[in-house]
Amino acid sequence: MQTSKFKDLLRTLFRIRQPRALPPAGPKPAFGTSIVRDNLKMQLFLAIDYEQWDFLTAQGWRALDYKNNRRRYYRVPRKAVERLLRADAEQRHEIHQRILDTRYPARYLH
Numbered sequence: 001m002q003t004s005k006f007k008d009l010l011r012t013l014f015r016i017r018q019p020r021a022l023p024p025a026g027p028k029p030a031f032g033t034s035i036v037r038d039n040l041k042m043q044l045f046l047a048i049d050y051e052q053w054d055f056l057t058a059q060g061w062r063a064l065d066y067k068n069n070r071r072r073y074y075r076v077p078r079k080a081v082e083r084l085l086r087a088d089a090e091q092r093h094e095i096h097q098r099i100l101d102t103r104y105p106a107r108y109l110h
Contacts, residue, residue: 025057026065034064040099041073041110046085055089059096074104 011017028050029035034043037060048056076099084095 022060023062026063028053029063035061036064036073037061037100039071039073040076040104042076042081042099043078044081044085045078046082048085051089052085055092055096072109074108075110076104077108 028048029044031047032043032045034041035056036042041064042061080095080099080102084092084099087095
């Protein structure tokens with residue numbers, strides 16, 4: 001365990017770390033799937049159509065398909081997800097920007 005922490009420290013000190021590239025979009029996720037963007041995660045508890053999925057992928061959202069993902073994300077509140085998915089195309093950008101600009105409290109971190 002200590003060895004991995006030491007390697008982690010060396011990677012940080014020597015600036016070996018590389019930002020991860022955005023993975024390809026992939027197919028439209030199924031009902032109940034979680035999607036992530038940076039440090040945010042939202043669960044799709046409503047079925048989405050292809051237009052909504054195209055919008056979300058254009059904004060950088062990707063399906064969370066890592067089995068052993070140890071990253072921690074702030075969970076977007078269910079009401080905000082519902083507003084975003086029920087909004088028409090004109091309002092969608094504004095609601096999405098509000099979701100990104102919100103400072104989520106620690107209790108939303110999972």
